[in-house]
Amino acid sequence: MSEERVIYEPKAIEAKWQQVWADERTWEVANPGQPGFDDSKPKSYVLEMLPYPSGEPHVGHLKCYAVGDAIAHFRRRHGFEVIHPMGYDSFGLPAENNAIKTGEPPQVATERSIASFQRQFREWGISIDWSRELATHTPEYYRWTQWIFLQLFEKGLAYRTEAPVQWCPKDATVLANEQVVDGRCERCGTEVVQRKLWQWFFRITEYADRLLADFDRLESWPEHVITMQRNWIGRSEGAEVVFRCEEPELDFPVFTTRPDTLFGATFFALAPEHPELMRLVEGTPAEEEVREYVNRVGRESAEERGAEDREKTGVPLGRSVVNPVNGEQIPMFVADYVLMEYGTGALMAVPGHDSRDYAFAQKFGLPVKRVIEGSDPEVAIDDEGLPYPGDGPMTGSGRFDGKGNREAYTEIVDWLASEGRGETAVNFRLRDWLVSRQRYWGAPIPVVYCDACGEDGTAAIVPVPDDQLPVELPEVEDYAPQGKSPLAAAEDWVATECPRCGGPARRETDTMDTFVDSSWYFIRYLDPRNGEAAWDRAAAEHWLPVDQYIGGVEHAILHLMYARFFTKALADLGSLGVQEPFANLFTQGMITRDGAKMSKSRGNTVNPGEYVERYGADTARTYVCFMGPPERGGDWTDEGVEGVNRFLARLWRLCAEVEEKTVAGEVPDGELDGPARELRAKAHWAIDKATRDFQRGFQFNTVISAVMELVNDSYRLKDDLLAGRAEGGAVLRFATATAASLVFPFAPHLGAEIWERLQGGRVWEQSWPEADPALLVGDTVTLIVQVNGKLRDRIEADPEASKEDLLALARASEKVANYLDGKEVVKEIVVPGKLVNLVVR
RNA sequence: GCCGGAGUGGCGGAAUUGGCAUACGCGAUCGACUCAAAAUCGAUUGCCCUUGCGGGCUUGUGGGUUCGAGUCCCACCUCCGGCACCA
Secondary structure (H helix, E strand, C coil): CCCCCCCCCHHHHHHHHHHHHHHHCCCCCCCCCCCCCCCCCCEEEEEECCCCCCCCCCHHHHHHHHHHHHHHHHHHCCCCEEECCCEECCCCHHHHHHHHHHCCCHHHHHHHHHHHHHHHHHHHCCCCCHHHCEECCCHHHHHHHHHHHHHHHHCCCEEEEEEEEEEECCCCEEECHHHEECCEECCCCCECEEEEEEEEEECHHHHHHHHHHHHHHCCECCHHHHHHHHHHHCEEEEEEEEEEECCCCEEEEEEECCHHHHHHCCEEEECCCCCCHHHHHCCCCCHHHHHHHHHHHHHCCHHHHCCCCCCCCEEEEEEEEECCCCCCEEEEEEECCCCCCCCCCEEEECCCCCHHHHHHHHHHCCCCCCCECCCCCCCCCCCCCCCCCCCCEECCCHHHCCCEHHHHHHHHHHHHHHCCCEEEEEEECCCCEECEECCCCCCECCEEEEEEEEECCEEEEEECCHHHCCCCCCCCCCCCCCCCCHHHHCHHHHEEECCCCCCEEEECCCEECHHHHCCCHHHHCCCCCCCCCCCCHHHHHHHCCECEEEEEHHHCCHHHHHHHHHHHHHHHCCCCCCCCCECEEEEECCEEECCEECCCCCCCCCCHHHHHHHHCHHHHHHHHHHCCCCCCCEECCHHHHHHHHHHHHHHHHHHHHHHHHCCCCCCCCCCCCHHHHHHHHHHHHHHHHHHHHHHCCCCHHHHHHHHHHHHHHHHHHHHHHHHCCHHHHHHHHHHHHHHHHHHCCCCHHHHHHHHHHHCCCCHHHCCCCCCCHHHHCCCCEEEEEEECCEEEEEEEECCCCCHHHHHHHHHHCHHHHHHHCCCCEEEEEEECCCEEEEEEC
16 A cells, blocks of 8 residues: 555445345344254344335334344354344335325335335344344234234233224324323324224233333343333222212222221212213203213314313212111212223222322312321311321221221221122233224224124124135225224225125224234244245244344333233243343433424434445444443434544554555464564453453443554554564564454444455454453552552552562652651552552541 | 432543552643644543642542541432322
8 A cells, every 4th residue: 555545435345245244144043943044042132123115214124233233243252052033113104194195005105114224224234133033014014913912812811892093183093092192192282082983902910010010021121111101001009999979879989008997988970971970960960061061072182171270070970888887878070170081980089198189179178188297288178287298197987996098908908808898809900901993094993784693783893714814905095084983985895795694794893003023023034935924933932032132112012011911922822932021121212303303394314324425334334332321311422423533534544554555364373572562462362451441231332442552553553563673573463354244233244345355254243252361460550659548659569569569669659758748648548450549648 | 209320530430358539542832753634653641739759639418437438337419210199
């Protein structure tokens, strides 16, 4: 090279290696029993959440796959057989909304977007096993989504019922509870309204306890994700207690976490949606007012009703129930602070010890009764110190008076249980998963309705038999929902034959929530071309669970909980041998720009393709890993990208010079001195640091900074090394190749190229380098000398020096002597190899 | 309100077990190269006082433990995320 300038041109390097990986199918792995299966290696399943293909990949995708790919490479080079597949979560609303707007069929836009993702994943050099690629919108895939649905149906885990559900008027579909955020549709932000509709549900509530208990089976999940799921499931222990209404004769069970306050119940409230409500008031003077109230509440949005400082409202029913602990008649109300979705839709109100009941009692002039001694000034409103939510001795509670409320709690429940009027109970906030959608672009729910097979004028639900799957999406003209699924318009498709009796029947026209598709894709990757079964049991057995899952924290509740539920249900069905799908979870933080979340409307989006074009994929990938700890967010800056590009270019130029001026060969592992000794030690330090930080929670930012230090030192020492003996050149070559080897998981093209030039062969076939522990100990250590805890001198010392030697060294320091002058040393602290602290008076 | 997480230079961040605070990168300043610029290479860069030598201060705030605290304990402030009339 000599005078000619060496320029880092990533385009050529990247194209070269991408071609190698494609031609040689480098990242493909075989299943047990297939040719090429390597049973000598332990397996590792590294998986990033599959992308939703809408438009072009954005910078969040780049980060997710850059992080996952680094992990995959690291594991491969630690001797693992790594399975690292990719697919597309390709059903869903955006493609359909686009279709409504433009008339372009959703499959066309979806497949165009998939092509763009495929191209960019290849341009980014992500090490994907392309032989396992899948897309959830293809009949080959959703055939098995439908099969799983039917398995759940047979087991009673999928069911159809009429229930009040959240309806998004804009998207004209129902939503799962999890998809309603602050009373608004998660996707479009429209306020949702409640409707009573016939819908399909998955019985996830049956798994609530196991979803909680099995957090213990996970190896490593971020604590906050577990906490969020735990809160979402919302398990409360308490009691179910029956309050009897004598006129009309009806039993009203309630759930309470405070059976110890039963003697303080002074009224009783029902949710406006309570099924027995109208029966209670029919033909009474209260009927009119109650009906109006219920209608008014029904018109309100979930957001209005859930508003924080909302004043309590309600209407007396003119009826009463009997408190089972003391026989008192207490008045009944309908009140909208009672939620039909939680507990039994009815509650016993204890205004003395619950602030909401207290507020209601105040408004309606109802009695407030103290049954537990004590006061909490933080919440107490009145002079009596009520309401009081805390613990204390019982009062006003008959024979329980004087006992601690915790003790009374158990006794009251036992007593009610013996009388058959109550029992301990557990309640969950978690609701069953509403999976039907009145939309086009999803997997059809594979059932038909047959009048002939039904009874009492209701049609029978008949599952579509396995050999008739998939139930393929029909083509339609108009994708716009009309309050019912657009599939309903495909009349030829809807009209079918009953698989049971052969008579005329109608297909279900709802499709499945796309979260159903993504709840099992990680299993399909293991056997993606299987036309006979959803997966081969042996393949699933071998690869599962996912050893490392990587994705955005926004899926902490929805996707991750649904996938856990599916895994457990499929295990119960005998189709899987694991209880948890994802042993380790890593959630990457969001990249912002100018301190704000990227959005088209704000105009602060980053198109990764542009940066890949300008600086190369290696720079873009390394940058997102270097910005900060990957689990945290970070702000994208062009200067930062340039800095990383500068570093890679610097490494590239170093390689060029080393290639020209040194010869390939082993590093002398014997005695070295001077810069050769120093740089060899630095290389081993970098190996050690990079390896530990990689393992310690994927701290890629410091892994990369260690490689930067190695490159910086190589520059600093290279002229000396090249001018000196041959060993110097060998060490420089070793240091440069080591830098390439360590940076490979982030910048795979450059890493591969430099390794090939300097050492020959494929870097990904090399074991991850190991630091020689003997070289990690320096020739000297810097002894910190403190006087009264303040740094006064640094002295180079022998790492093996004894405490006495170190003390003598410290006392011999002139700088230290100034501070000891005329003072008495009262204490000497010596930490061998580190510091001496002299305490003087 | 409840439950998490975080506060370190001009900026992103580092600091492994309680032991050199500010690694690495960005930005800035200066120098070399150049007619010049860019690129590159090298140097400097926490704050304050000081011509210099040198000294003092510094990890959101206040206290504590310790020979020694960014790190541990107590109280508080601020920001971010999640949940929120859940009986």
